[in-house]
Amino acid sequence: MVVGAQATELDTVVIGSGPGGYVAAIRAAELGQKVTVIERGDIGGVCLNIGCIPSKALINVGHHYQATQQTNPFGLTVGGAELDWQKTQDWKQHQVVEQLTGGVSMLFKKHKIDVIHGEASFIDNETINVIQEDDHQLLQFNNAIIATGSRPVEIPSLKFGGRIVDSTGVLSLPEVPKSLIIVGGGVIGSELGGAYANLGTKVTIVEGLDHTLNGFDKEMTRPVLKDFAEKGGEIFTSATAKSATQTDDDVTLTFEVDGQEQTVTGDYLLVSVGRRPNTDALGLNNTDVKTDDRGLVEVDDQMQTSTHHIYAIGDITPGPALAHKASFQAKIAAAAISGDPTAHDMHYSLPSVAYTNYELATTGETPESIKEKQIDAKVTKFPFAANGRALSIDEGVGFIRMITDKETNAVLGAQIVGPGASDLISEISLAIENGLTSNDISLTIHPHPTLGEAIMDTAEVADGLGIHI
Template sequence: MVVGDASLNIDTLVIGAGPGGYVAAIRAAQLGQSVLIVDKSELGGVCLNRGCIPSKALISAAHQYESALHGEAFGISAENVKVDFSKTQEFKNGVVKKMTGGVAGLLKGNKVEVFNGECMFINENEARVFNDHESPRYKFKNAIIATGSRPIELKPFPFGGRILSSTEALNLPEVPKSMIVIGGGYIGAELGQMYSKFGAKVTIIEGLDTVLPGFDKDMTSLVAKNMKKTGIEIVTGAKAESAEQTDKDVTVKYSVNGESKEVTADYLLVTVGRRPNTDGELGLDMIGVDVDERGFVKVDHQGRTSIPHIFAIGDIVSGLALAHKASYEGKVAAEAIAGQPSVVDYKCMPAVVFTDPECSSVGYTEKEAKEKGYKVKAGKFPYAGNGRAVSLNHAEGFVKIVADEESGLVLGCQIVGLEASNLIAELGLAIEMGATLEDLALTIHAHPTLGEIVMEAAELVMGHPIHIISR
């Protein structure tokens, strides 16, 4: 590596090695560009190291524990079922290590140069990357900014001690006896339910009238029902006001309808959203990249910023903070740099929450479709009518399909139930390819599988369901 002021030349500089950045770097390299990717932390970003992957590893472990405790329906009982949470954490860390190692191998295999350190723009075509040992300068033809986001920290609840962000919550050395969660969105719901399954007494404090705001209430009501089964107390319409912590616990004061209340627990987890990483020493303001009042970079349909050869993707641009959204935008940006006519199209962007039961959605909801001017027909087929779901003892949930009444064109789908995260992919493909209800109904689904629910839902909306009485 060259040290000092002599500049190195590359085609594309990628800042951030999360699911947006590393995918963009690989795609750019595949298209013949010389690529440098810079990240001050680990390859894989928040998703692989402190978010999606470690949380799902712990959630999977919690499901295993719950299954071991409650096998009565299958005639199975077990005694002295215990959790060695240190080994659970070892499992989680092993999953993370395997995945991040895979990213390193992919970058190397695609001849992407990796620099572990920070990056600062000097001007529109030059940046300095630096760490404790070196600080080379690079001249670039194009840049892709993918610096991600971080948990929002509220002034009354500063992170530290027994007040946790999601990062610390994923690395507790043992299962706490109790936990308070401020924020009932997808992170708070997932982690709160996970620790509840491991035996913690969990209280969720949410400002709106339901957990998982953004999903249909007939979906979230099933999640709330299951939460309450494991002893989670859900307080909605609440305003969290302050917290006091000792070396043993933390007490949160909050109010509901003007009435003051308080709750004490071992830990407080604050999950009220994420903030884009566009501040700091990156130097976007210095080179004139336009950023809105919330810190999001303004981009066009290809991810171009106000400086045409500098792109921005992922959590630092507007829209849902989703890893797969970042990866998709990364591919579009890399292809745009290569001169391809790629543009972003979010109509088939799925949203998934790994609660119990899982929730997923793609395309329009029934309400959204009507607001767009469609004459809509929609219907829900229950998991209870599916042999595979019943045999798995997971008969709660439904698949709802939204379609255009005249053409039968599939406009959207919402799923709540076992494996909703996997089932939604078929509906995403259906919307992407312009499939109709008839296309779904005529696609033969293997029996007995959960996938049959999609076919049955399509037949229901068409008016001739087989395994449910049409009303």
């Protein structure tokens, strides 16, 4: 502790107010804790302000714009559609982002959660120093939940600035670019690349791996890549980005493929090669909290660190950097502080989604994982082309794939490609969490005609009693 300084005594301190931090704060307050949130930026964190939410808003605009540019098979002709980019940006910011972040602030007030704006760092195991412009204050806490999230990785040879942007900057470009280069073909790069391709941008993706959309298998990504190519998109895999040069009007990337150096020029260059945890400036070296060589905080199944009254959640913990993972962990940590003995007593089925033009979603086991684990399981597929609702909305591309145990028929996992995948996957996660079987799903009445019926149909096929295929 700083000599001579008087620390304010607090109950539960939450550092960060993203989907992990704000959920932890609200849940902790609901459980009777007096909560103080420390936030260095805007309430809502990266996800609500400059990540998940605004990116999905832009993806939505791309879908609608693309729909006006095509000749529809069902006889609807739309012509003369124009995009007012400034109005798009205003809608994204004021009608989407600010409405959600304002809602979080309102919930903080409702639950009597105090907010301190500033940069937090640990002085020791019980004390935090908060830097606020030219001032600072010391806080002594009973419990702390660290939810500081992550930030984009910057490549030394492709430093952010000017026409080289990160995933935040690409959401607020001054105009829709005629051409866009993306280094990194993961979920973020592929989602944003697809969104701009829908808006008429010529998109080039340069990816270091031999495939894009890592985490989703080739059978799943095939329709996405085909659609991207049809919109003029180009992808270079097993490629190494070397350097970039900028002018006032464009940026040129030099990269290497198969030992051959190539260049591509675009209006902007998005670098999206992963994220790193925001733990390096937290002063964790002044505490007994253990981190690994990547800066990730070691936690147990109640999100407790090696220091019993300090917890960590979200992107700064091992595992996928997903907002819903952070929110889930937030509830566990808040409950653990309140002494809930069942906080960790649950199966962990974590869905993952890519909001590409054909949505991708996966949860639980995959065909690859059951081979690796030598699980005796069955893989069943059902195409959206056999689903009445999908055909009626002209969305017949894709499929549902279900993994079930051969002996018990328990649902172990699923993958979905196609319309509504991001929403449909939750039914499978629920089935996995509760140990349901394919028969439990097939005997559950699904309304007709719906996309959800395809899950029931997949389960029927898994039971050996498929009707619609």
